[in-house]
Amino acid sequence: MQQFLDSHPVSRRQRLIIFLLMMVMVFEGLDQIIAAQVFPQLIHEWGTSVSSITEIVTASSLSLAVGSVVAGPITDRFGRKPPLIVGILLFGAGTAAMGRLSQDVIVFGALRCVACIGLGITVVVTMALTADLLPTARRSQMMVLVFAGVTLGSLFGSLLAAVAIEPLGWRAVLGISGLLPLLLIRPITRLVPESPTILVARGRTDAVRSALQTLLPGSDASSVDLSLSESEEHLVRPTAILGRMYIARTLLIWLLFLAAYSVLTVLLQYTPMLLQAPVPGFTTAQSGLTMTVFSIGGLVGGLSVSFVLKRVSRFATLSTVLVLAAAVLFAIALVPTGFVTLMVGFLFLGLTFSSATSSLATVGGLAYPTALRGTGLGAANTAGRVGTLVGGLAGGTLITSGLNVSEISAILSAPVLASALCIVALRALT
Structure with a gap:
């Protein structure tokens, strides 16, 4: 069929x-x-x-x-x-x-x-x-x-x-x-x-x-x-995703979604607050424009990735994009936090990280046969929602600790790189 x-x-x-x-x-x-x-x-x-x-x-x-x-x-x-x-x-x-x-x-x-x-x-x-x-x-x-x-x-x-x-x-x-x-x-x-x-x-x-x-x-x-x-x-029964055949890929997918969505939550919920802090001291309009550029980058990047996936393995594509996203975050941490440099940084962050998170369903759902696809995607999205809660708590903790946008960007590069490693491991399993 x-x-x-x-x-x-x-x-x-x-x-x-x-x-x-x-x-x-x-x-x-x-x-x-x-x-x-x-x-x-x-x-x-x-x-x-x-x-x-x-x-x-x-x-x-x-x-x-x-x-x-x-x-x-x-x-x-x-x-x-x-x-x-x-x-x-x-x-x-x-x-x-x-x-x-x-x-x-x-x-x-x-x-x-x-x-x-x-x-x-x-x-x-x-x-x-x-x-x-x-x-x-x-x-x-x-x-x-x-x-x-x-x-x-x-x-x-x-x-x-x-x-x-x-x-x-x-x-x-x-x-x-x-x-x-x-x-x-x-x-x-x-x-x-x-x-x-x-x-x-x-x-x-x-x-x-x-x-x-x-x-x-x-x-x-x-x-x-x-x-x-x-x-x-x-x-098959829904618990099959935790059976011997699928348990390793299921846990990797859960970790991938949790890490990616926790980082996305920090970026979406706390970036405006960080940008309008005394340092770097952006205006409301400037922080809003920075997040708009991030969204535009995510849309353009997502559409671009969709056409790349027509010819290139989803594992190779998404792991590469996530490694680039980790590099962008680390670059933001190293470059002085001026308005123009952060605008450029968040544009590339949208092109890479945001587009990668919009593509996670290709590994979260296609890792299972059709009879388990809904269950697998549902559990993966649930892990993503747990990541949203983790990101919300972690972001608040990082800000109250007095860290600035550069320091938080450096910290976020680690879970993004871990997400890329999860996809590499999934490639070996599937």
Whole structure:
């Protein structure tokens, strides 16, 4: 069956499906940025304390982890499409309800947790479905391209917040960002088929041939061999990722996601604070421009990596990019912290490290057979959310210790280099 997909070029229908899945990730990135931009409004309008905002952020991270870990086994057992639709409904309706129903910070926080459970489900299912519906040679490229939608959504979210929160109010902006993803439900329901491998495992032979015809219109799927490979003869239990066959790669993937996301959290959450410290003493506009350059670098780098992966091994590509990212961080530590030099440094940091983190699903999901792909991605994303919490705590500790941006950059180069080593070890295992 996979040989049938591999024997055909990517069709127009597959490209349309990739576009729809990328739009799901665009709205995921937009949602997370808009929520963060609303927090200052809650402090101003409701007098919400910073500690309450921190509690919401922590609960949101845990909710994302719950969504990720629950989605994996469910999507491997019952299929990809139903959880995807449920995830979109939860994060879209939950975000819209935050603007419509929130009268205090408790209700706001509860609805944010509902939305984040949906976000955690959506990212796992979207990446698993992307891998399932494409020929093997194009999986890595398209998975990176789809995940680049998160960075694109972050840029759109920043622009929307900048132009709309003041004239329309934060409630209206939350309503807009919540309703937009709901518009994707109908086209996804009509145009995106279920994973053929999952359908075979469930004994739905006719539906498998229909799915293949949907993916490759005009092809003849009547004679396709619908037997599964030995690794996919049945839907294995979720705990198989911790069995003897997969335990080593699973632990390496968890360490990779934890290290990468902890560094990303420090960069995203604490860089503005570091840049506006007495040294180097940047203005709010300068620190904002520096982070914008970082995001643009991440988007350009992610798209570039997606095309490199069409011809080069994902292991070689990502390990090289991460080594370059570690070198950039060390260079930032050595060069005087002027505005221009940091702008250039963060541009290259976006091109390398940010693009690498958007590509982690290619090693987190493709390390497992299809029957375990959702479970593996869900567990990896959960490890990433743990990394978010670790990064949040570590970043605060580093700043309160009096370290500056140069010293923290030097420290961060170590876990980035460790991430590269994890990918090298994964190459040997897979």
